Amino acid sequence: MAADTDTLDDLFDAHDLPGLERWVADHPPHEVADELARADGVRAALLFRLLDKDRALTVFEELDPPDQHKVLAELRGEAFRDVVEEMDPDDRARLLGEAPAKFARQVLAGLSPRKRSMTAALLGYPDGSVGRYMSPETVALRQRRTAGEALGVVRERGADAETVYTLPVTDDQRRFVGVVSLRDVVLSDPDRSVTELLKEDYPLVEATDQAEDAARLMQEANVLALPVVDSENRVLGLLTIDDAFEVIEAADTEDIARQAAAAPWSGHYMSASVVQLARSRVVWLLLLIVAATLTVNVLQFFEDSLTAVTALALFIPLLTGAGGNAGSQAATATVRALAVGEVRTRDLLRVAWRESRVGLLLGAALGAVGLMIGSVLVDVPVATTVALSLVVICSWAATVGATMPLLAKRLGIDPAVISAPLVTTLVDATGLLIYFVIAHAVLGV
Amino acid sequence: MAADTDTLDDLFDAHDLPGLERWVADHPPHEVADELARADGVRAALLFRLLDKDRALTVFEELDPPDQHKVLAELRGEAFRDVVEEMDPDDRARLLGEAPAKFARQVLAGLSPRKRSMTAALLGYPDGSVGRYMSPETVALRQRRTAGEALGVVRERGADAETVYTLPVTDDQRRFVGVVSLRDVVLSDPDRSVTELLKEDYPLVEATDQAEDAARLMQEANVLALPVVDSENRVLGLLTIDDAFEVIEAADTEDIARQAAAAPWSGHYMSASVVQLARSRVVWLLLLIVAATLTVNVLQFFEDSLTAVTALALFIPLLTGAGGNAGSQAATATVRALAVGEVRTRDLLRVAWRESRVGLLLGAALGAVGLMIGSVLVDVPVATTVALSLVVICSWAATVGATMPLLAKRLGIDPAVISAPLVTTLVDATGLLIYFVIAHAVLGV
The missing domain is CATH 1.25.60.10 (MgtE N-terminal domain-like)
Known part of the structure; x- marks a missing residue:
């Protein structure tokens, strides 16, 4: 190729x-x-x-x-x-x-x-709604038809339809009553009524629903096409699986961009201009550097401790890095779990409790390594400070990282904006605070 | 709910x-x-x-x-x-x-x-190959059949098949020659030969191919089922779109976990135990904290400069944070572009050239803000050092972040392991080097 x-x-x-x-x-x-x-x-x-x-x-x-x-x-x-x-x-x-x-x-x-x-x-229909993605050209059947007649209707009107594999069935008021599959129509005795072939429990959506939710529903329910109705239950069209597939992939691409603190943009990566790429990333970078000013404030506040024990400064990037990484892992896990429907906003407290313990385990492992690195490169008191800080920071970072996306969703904000860089930046400032409080306790500075 | x-x-x-x-x-x-x-x-x-x-x-x-x-x-x-x-x-x-x-x-x-x-x-078949996901129960047609006969074959043998909407067609040696859709069979004159209904340009895969590649091919080519053949072109089964959809979603979930430096694990987030979650994240965190020891070394090397101008320490988290963020954005963008096929490994030099300029633009914007923050909180010479460092670090971070996934892929490593935390950690150490070299030039320390 x-x-x-x-x-x-x-x-x-x-x-x-x-x-x-x-x-x-x-x-x-x-x-x-x-x-x-x-x-x-x-x-x-x-x-x-x-x-x-x-x-x-x-x-x-x-x-x-x-x-x-x-x-x-x-x-x-x-x-x-x-x-x-x-x-x-x-x-x-x-x-x-x-x-x-x-x-x-x-x-x-x-x-x-x-x-x-x-x-x-x-x-x-609003941008991002099912109405924008549905195929209005469907073959609908009346419920009193037989399977043989249904096959005739498909032959007559199927050429213009986007799909003939899922056939919505309506009553005399043209209201949706269910679907039959072309497979069942073909395999059935031609004299059987379409009503007998109706699929039970078949999901459906309204045209104003979110296309992403509808697409995830299709995936969960394993259907090739989803009937789309209006508020009075009349059939407007079908959302087909190839469109649902595209909706999900576009949503995943958007979430991934947001998770890296970039604005999502549609279009091909290689055909985007340098200015377009920079524009999609600059807003968050600017917000985050302004937020990072907090870290400068925290360090200024503890400048005397830094002057007294310069060695403390040596571990700043290591500590903020570890906290940021632990927080990013947790945030990414819950953003994805929310996107695919494994976590709901009311799981907030359970998630916080789980992740604080996950963070504690991770902090214990990192703390042991930190104790070694610190003892070899500097001395045991500083190493102890670093190790204890790692334990507290990791637990804090995992809890904050995991719960922020749930809080965002509760406030009606897309959880994916709780990006790894945002969590990292917030954990940086609080992590430094934890570090210097522990330094004060251990080293007396 | x-x-x-x-x-x-x-x-x-x-x-x-x-x-x-x-x-x-x-x-x-x-x-x-x-x-x-x-x-x-x-x-x-x-x-x-x-x-x-x-x-x-x-x-x-x-x-x-x-x-x-x-x-x-x-x-x-x-x-x-x-x-x-x-x-x-x-x-x-x-x-x-x-x-x-x-x-x-x-x-x-x-x-x-x-x-x-x-x-x-x-x-x-190997784990992750098409063979693991294909449906072996298909309805295959001989090419000399008519559309009417084909419909009879579907009626006779369709009940056991996973899908009857895509029908592979074979020659007398049972070799694959193409597919017809049930739609075309139903809509066609019953006397027409199946050969006349064959779809041209229809994609196919071998059972040992990667399932993710096959699923992306289905999405690109907009087909409901993909014929799966052996090395001698005999039909083994069909990969259906609902399975392809699952493969892609699982691959996206895996990539997203890897991008946050966690090992992918299958299963539901809420049913995973605290120990399982910690285990999926601890390996990378440990590797990264060992790598972060480099930052301690760099700072030790420049300890005299730090003692001379303590104010330099204040901006360390801000600089490493900004560099990490710019690098993460670029890495995430190319990992995704590689996953969906928008970027190929031979685009390496073009990507490096584009991203170095994107990084320069971003660095210029951040540098202006850094100059303000530094001037207000400390003094102009330190602010100038910070601003210049931001320009160089952002351009460096974007270039490194964007090209590392392409290099990984060239070496046969999953590009998604070039996670945001990995890029951040690597850019931390090199960013500090850049910072102190610029400080030496500007402040003479």
């Missing part, structure tokens, strides 16, 4: 159009999509134009919205209209939701009336 | 069996599974026994292997055999792969010969 992209860059540099055409024809759509995502807009659009019409749509659908926008921004006339007309309504709504408003209006204006109203309806 | 679990705990405490029975009957399987995962073995098995047989299997399949094992360990006789016999072969193989060897042998011995050989075959 390494040779492939080198070739691709060479082909671009040599303006070798026939070579590029061969390259796109020889590679599967997801690999072509990957190269489009990495390339700048002009090269991406050039590659895209070399695809034949069917493959072009497949490749386009595999791009993330920012990369789709990058390609579309370079296309004109026919090519542009073809792509936008042929997209699935949910993909189109997501692209427009993330594109500049002027561009979105222009695209909407160019659509056929039916597609325009379908897309506009999806865009009416 | 809060009231629900409180009730559940109350019901357990009151030994209210009819109440518990009502509770499990009133909740959907994935919620019952969630409570089983959180509970200890005895309570989990008690709840499980209260489920009727069909629901019991659904609930059981929604548990992760460690939690399945927890429940099974408390079941005896009939109940045990029923559950193990009815599991899908891939789920059973995964459970046994993670269970103690003695338990696994016992379970295998109790199976019918056909199921035993199917499960043993899956267990023969």
Whole structure:
């Protein structure tokens, strides 16, 4: 694969159009999509134009919205209209939701009336809601149908639907009563009623629910498609598993960025500019350095102790490092457990009690090592101070790190903003306080 | 939902069996599974026994292997055999792969010969490979069939298969030639040949490939099931999207744990013991505190400068903190980009060049703030030292943090072990070196 992209860059540099055409024809759509995502807009659009019409749509659908926008921004006339007309309504709504408003209006204006109203309806749901991701084109069945009739309905109307494997069933008022799977329809005796094939306990969501919650529900309940209804239980569409998969992966990527104190941004890492990357990281770094001023204050307060025993200064990075690490481990564990639903906010006290003991065990292990390092490099009294501080700091750091994400969630803040760097910074200042109080007790300074 | 679990705990405490029975009957399987995962073995098995047989299997399949094992360990006789016999072969193989060897042998011995050989075959594939996750029970079609005949084959043999929506097609030597979807089979004219419905560019994997790579391929290529073949291109099974979804989520959870310098462990956060949690975190903490001894050495080397200008000590946590944060951000970004395939190891130099400039921009912003903080709290010469150090340290930290995961991958090490705490610890020592060299230049100490 390494040779492939080198070739691709060479082909671009040599303006070798026939070579590029061969390259796109020889590679599967997801690999072509990957190269489009990495390339700048002009090269991406050039590659895209070399695809034949069917493959072009497949490749386009595999791009993330920012990369789709990058390609579309370079296309004109026919090519542009073809792509936008042929997209699935949910993909189109997501692209427009993330594109500049002027561009979105222009695209909407160019659509056929039916597609325009379908897309506009999806865009009416809040950002991040199920409505933005659902496929409105489903095959719904009336509950009085037989399995044989149901198969006929699928044959008649299935071509336009995004999926025909999960079929919502409705009553005479068009209200949702359950789903049947195409598998059961095909395997069943054709005369059996659809009602007999209904799946019990089947989960469903409303269009205004959070897409991430709906996606996690699908994963937990192991379903290929989740019915989406309005507040009166009428079927609006289906959330399909490939969209749920994307929602979860995007949510994980966002959480991971937040956990490192960076603002999440959509788009490909290699196509982001240096300024974009810096912008996504600078806000938290600035907040954290202002918070770190606390450590300067604590050290100023204990400056006399530092002057009396300079050796105390030697262990400052080691202690703040260990506390920060123990706190980060605990914070990361509870943020993830909250994200996948293993911990709930009301577990706060249980989590605090568990993690304080985990921290104590870790502190005891680190304290033993600290005692050795300190005794070898300085002397036993300082080493004792360092060792005792490690025990207290680790227990404190694990407790604070684990409970802060739960407190954040209780306050309605995304727990992932309780990043490892944030915990580290807060534990730094309190850790120093613990260190100097213990130094005062042990060394009398 | 809060009231629900409180009730559940109350019901357990009151030994209210009819109440518990009502509770499990009133909740959907994935919620019952969630409570089983959180509970200890005895309570989990008690709840499980209260489920009727069909629901019991659904609930059981929604548990992760460690939690399945927890429940099974408390079941005896009939109940045990029923559950193990009815599991899908891939789920059973995964459970046994993670269970103690003695338990696994016992379970295998109790199976019918056909199921035993199917499960043993899956267990023969390496841990983490596609073979462990694939469903061997598929409906394969010969390429000379018509769509109508294909539908007949699905009706005849579909009941035992895990999915019938993706149908592998083989030639006369039973070699894989492509797939058709049940949707195309149903919608097509019954007389058309299956060969005409074959999907082009359809991805496939070998059973010995890494399951995580296969799952990411499914996500990129947007397919519901991925054909799994042996080295001679014969169909062994299908990797279905619900299993792929689980593989990716487990991989993300593992990466997230590693990024916080903890060993990944499978199982539910709330059912892990304090000792288990401590064990998953202690190794890295110990390694990191030993590495942090370097910071003590660096400070000892510059002890004269510290004694001369005690104020230099005040900014040590602020500087190491800022460097650690900038390094963590960069490391987390490239670890994630590597995991989702946006960055490849041969991008090393491009990444280093980008991140050194990102770090320079961030360092300039932080340096300006550092200059202010230092001037207000101490004096301008020390503030200048701090500000210049921030610029150099941030650029250095971002470059080191971003490139280390790529280097690790090149050496065949999981890039996720380049955790934020590891980067922080390494940047601490080098950052202090930078600080004192700049102090020497600016302050002459």
